[in-house]
Amino acid sequence: MSAIQKIKGFSDLFPEDSRSFTRMEAVARATFGRYGFGELRTPLLERTELFAKGIGEDTDVVGKEMYTFTDRGERSVTLRPEATAGVLRAAIEAGGIETGRAARYYTFGPMFRYERPQKGRLRQFHQINAELIGSPEPAADVEVILMLQDFLTSLGIADLSFELNSLGCRECRPAYRSALTSYFEALDAEKLCEDCRRRMHTNPLRVLDCKVPACKALVAGAPVISDHLCPGCRDNFAAVLALVDRAGLKYSVNPRLVRGLDYYQRTTFEVTSGAIGSQTAVAGGGRYDGLVQLLGGPDAPGVGFACGMERLAMLMQKPEAAQLDFFLAVTDTREGSGALAAALLLAHKLRSRGLSGECDYAAGSMKSRLRHAGRLNVRKCYILGAEEFDAGQVTVKDMEEGDQLRLDIAAFD
RNA sequence: GUGAAUGUAGCUCAGUUGGCAGAGCACCAGGUUGUGGCCCUGGGGGCCGAGGGUUCAAGCCCCUUCAUUCACCCCA
Numbered sequence: 413m414s415a416i417q418k419i420k421g422f423s424d425l426f427p428e429d430s431r432s433f434t435r436m437e438a439v440a441r442a443t444f445g446r447y448g449f450g451e452l453r454t455p456l457l458e459r460t461e462l463f464a465k466g467i468g469e470d471t472d473v474v475g476k477e478m479y480t481f482t483d484r485g486e487r488s489v490t491l492r493p494e495a496t497a498g499v500l501r502a503a504i505e506a507g508g509i510e511t512g513r514a515a516r517y518y519t520f521g522p523m524f525r526y527e528r529p530q531k532g533r534l535r536q537f538h539q540i541n542a543e544l545i546g547s548p549e550p551a552a553d554v555e556v557i558l559m560l561q562d563f564l565t566s567l568g569i570a571d572l573s574f575e576l577n578s579l580g581c582r583e584c585r586p587a588y589r590s591a592l593t594s595y596f597e598a599l600d601a602e603k604l605c606e607d608c609r610r611r612m613h614t615n616p617l618r619v620l621d622c623k624v625p626a627c628k629a630l631v632a633g634a635p636v637i638s639d640h641l642c643p644g645c646r647d648n649f650a651a652v653l654a655l656v657d658r659a660g661l662k663y664s665v666n667p668r669l670v671r672g673l674d675y676y677q678r679t680t681f682e683v684t685s686g687a688i689g690s691q692t693a694v695a696g697g698g699r700y701d702g703l704v705q706l707l708g709g710p711d712a713p714g715v716g717f718a719c720g721m722e723r724l725a726m727l728m729q730k731p732e733a734a735q736l737d738f739f740l741a742v743t744d745t746r747e748g749s750g751a752l753a754a755a756l757l758l759a760h761k762l763r764s765r766g767l768s769g770e771c772d773y774a775a776g777s778m779k780s781r782l783r784h785a786g787r788l789n790v791r792k793c794y795i796l797g798a799e800e801f802d803a804g805q806v807t808v809k810d811m812e813e814g815d816q817l818r819l820d821i822a823a824f825d
Numbered sequence: 826g827u828g829a830a831u832g833u834a835g836c837u838c839a840g841u842u843g844g845c846a847g848a849g850c851a852c853c854a855g856g857u858u859g860u861g862g863c864c865c866u867g868g869g870g871g872c873c874g875a876g877g878g879u880u881c882a883a884g885c886c887c888c889u890u891c892a893u894u895c896a897c898c899c900c901a
Contacts, residue, residue, distance in 0.1 A: 476826085528896095538901090541901095607898075623897095673900090691900070697901095722901080776854095779859085780854085783861050787862090793861080797859065807860090809860075811862090814861090
């Protein structure tokens with residue numbers, strides 16, 4: 413085995429799979445376009461500090477999952493692990509963020525995280541991302557959530573659950589954190605799993621998300637974020653829920669829903685599926701007021717989401733390949749007859765008339781060529797054998813009906 | 826980073842107590858003198874992931890290593 417293999421966690425998408433991605437991109441463009449969002453393409457590579465500042469130094473993503481290296485100019489650069497930081501950086505850099513006016517962008521493409529691959533998780537994976545920058549209104553949160561729902565529905569994906577939560581703001585979240593830590597410290601620490609004993613100090617919110625049964629039982633009595641929200645956050649979340657209700661979206665409030673990126677505040681949401689393995693999140697997002705300013709821009713709020721394309725692809729019905737109009741089989745195998753050149757020119761003429769098809773470069777019997785045409789599922793098989801070629805003709809066989817006729821090649825000019 | 830499972834034909838996988846390397850699909854040819862799909866017959870294809878060890882004999886047992894997958898963790 414000396415053939416070079418792809419890098420662990422990276423994947424090749426052949427047409428059978430890439431068709432799903434093409435379709436998702438088309439549906440995203442159509443759907444997001446109806447909400448006034450425009451496509452923004454940003455670089456895959458950014459300065460490391462963008463993610464360190466934006467996502468948070470203490471997060472797993474920044475702490476141990478980034479593809480970071482020093483380039484030839486001695487700058488520390490990183491392959492983007494998520495899209496929001498880059499989109500905001502671009503918008504700030506272009507001066508496109510004005511207070512009082514919302515900017516709407518979507519983007520999609522590969523993201524990179526150095527994690528152990530498993531079902532639904534790759535090191536290079538793809539996300540579709542949307543950001544609404546500049547509005548603090550609950551209506552903006554809800555518009556983004558409804559747009560996500562619209563998109564998923566348009567893809568024909570059902571059986572998803574929407575979960576919503578509010579994580580509070582810079583004012584009330586620290587108080588909630590310390591209340592959580594005190595709660596866990598008052599417990600018999602032995603009852604928590606090893607990870608949670610560590611997390612209760614580093615990031616107590618994560619304990620809420622633990623799947624170990626013993627921890628779940630203890631978490632049941634833990635303080636709930638909704639009881640610790642400041643009046644502003646409480647009113648804000650109530651307004652969001654009221655609007656979501658009026659829009660008729662089915663969802664549940666999950667007070668234990670936490671996000672792994674530090675920039676989220678107030679409204680957060682996640683869309684999950686039970687049908688794609690243990691990595692259940694297909695989309696997630698929320699509000700990130702303060703992030704634009706943190707990245708050196710004006711004090712503008714924002715809200716957005718990301719969808720995992722590989723995970724959505726698992727839930728989508730696979731699009732069929734487009735049927736070709738013709739397969740041009742060359743069965744004149746006489747040395748130097750010129751049939752192949754004639755076939756190429758004929759195929760070229762057919763394509764210039766808008767037909768799609770393949771020209772045959774493989775050798776083989778009439779039987780094998782026709783069998784090949786049958787497997788390709790083409791409408792018509794054009795046969796160029798010695799007999800036809802000498803007569804300046806081609807046989808056209810209808811593969812569905814089975815009938816055939818001979819035509820002059822010159823008639824295609 | 827941790828744990829478990831799996832690496833045999835182009836693909837999906839069998840392979841018994843260690844004893845000649847197998848099937849299905851795909852490919853090629855014939856049955857049908859130039860005609861696909863269904864059927865029948867035949868054919869080409871393999872360093873059994875790699876390296877070492879035990880044995881008269883290893884795809885199978887032992888050790889090492891690489892790769893893949895699933896799960897933990899984390900997230901989309």
